[in-house]
Amino acid sequence: xxxxxxxxxxxxxxxxxxxxxxxxxxxxxxxxxxxxxxxxxxxxxxxxxxxxxxxxxxxxxxxxxxxxxxxxxxxxxxxxxxxxxxxxxx
Numbered sequence: 825x826x827x828x829x830x831x832x833x834x835x836x837x838x839x840x841x842x843x844x845x846x847x848x849x850x851x852x853x854x855x856x857x858x859x860x861x862x863x864x865x866x867x868x869x870x871x872x873x874x875x876x877x878x879x880x881x882x883x884x885x886x887x888x889x890x891x892x893x894x895x896x897x898x899x900x901x902x903x904x905x906x907x908x909x910x911x912x913x914x
Contacts, residue, residue: 827841828842858885878881883906885907896911
């Protein structure tokens with residue numbers, strides 16, 4: 825399965841989306857979609873990856889903005905203290 829079949833190429837503007845492997849690059853893809861995608865894109869990653877994979881990616885990400893950080897914490901019931909984020913977010 826190619827990432828470009830599921831998501832807009834503009835989500836992956838800085839990389840060649842044709843070479844992204846949805847299994848090997850799962851954390852990168854999840855993080856990118858959470859930060860740059862819309863709800864429709866988030867629903868697609870929820871179909872593509874397990875809840876645990878998404879939670880793990882959100883917890884480990886150092887690139888979540890404040891809105892995405894709060895969305896992930898609330899939507900996936902992740903304690904904010906378990907997420908990597910600047911302390912000014914909470």
